[in-house]
Amino acid sequence: MKLRNPKDFAAPVTVIRKAIGEQECANAVGRSASLVRKWADPDHPAIPNLAQALLLDAAYIANGHGDGPIGKLYGDLLGRSLLQSDAGAADVVPAALMVQAVVGDLSELVRECIRDGALSLSPTQRNEILHIIDRLESETDRLEDAVEASGRRP
Numbered sequence: 678m679k680l681r682n683p684k685d686f687a688a689p690v691t692v693i694r695k696a697i698g699e700q701e702c703a704n705a706v707g708r709s710a711s712l713v714r715k716w717a718d719p720d721h722p723a724i725p726n727l728a729q730a731l732l733l734d735a736a737y738i739a740n741g742h743g744d745g746p747i748g749k750l751y752g753d754l755l756g757r758s759l760l761q762s763d764a765g766a767a768d769v770v771p772a773a774l775m776v777q778a779v780v781g782d783l784s785e786l787v788r789e790c791i792r793d794g795a796l797s798l799s800p801t802q803r804n805e806i807l808h809i810i811d812r813l814e815s816e817t818d819r820l821e822d823a824v825e826a827s828g829r830r831p
Contacts, residue, residue: 679720681717681719684750686716687719687721689745690713690725690733691717692737693733693734693736693737696737697736699713699714706729708729725747730747731748734746741801742801743808749808757818768827769824775819775820776816786802
């Protein structure tokens with residue numbers, strides 16, 4: 678299996694494709710399953726347009742898998758571009774606090790999943806934990822950017 682850069686659109690399309698199935702993705706956007714495979718291939722230049730991305734995320738959400746991964750990636754990329762365009766606006770303390778907040782969310786969810794001393798995850802809880810881990814990665818990236826930006830300030 679090809680590795681996908683988590684900052685490219687092939688990664689969230691792959692997440693959706695695995696969660697709801699290739700044919701369900703194709704049905705959601707009214708296109709062929711082979712096109713969905715191309716969108717999930719990191720070596721192929723095709724990506725879904727905005728309407729198709731919204732439909733894929735909507736199908737993912739409707740199937741009970743949590744927030745749409747394409748929308749999340751778009752938000753992360755937008756946030757990073759804003760941060761990079763004004764690196765001086767990033768502050769280490771708020772970024773570090775956000776990492777702690779996400780870790781708290783993760784800890785709370787894991788605590789809720791413990792039954793009789795053992796971890797018991799439903800498919801929804803598993804997806805929620807994976808979603809929080811993705812948020813944690815994004816926030817640690819933001820913290821890293823803030824630390825790097827603070828070193829460039831006069």
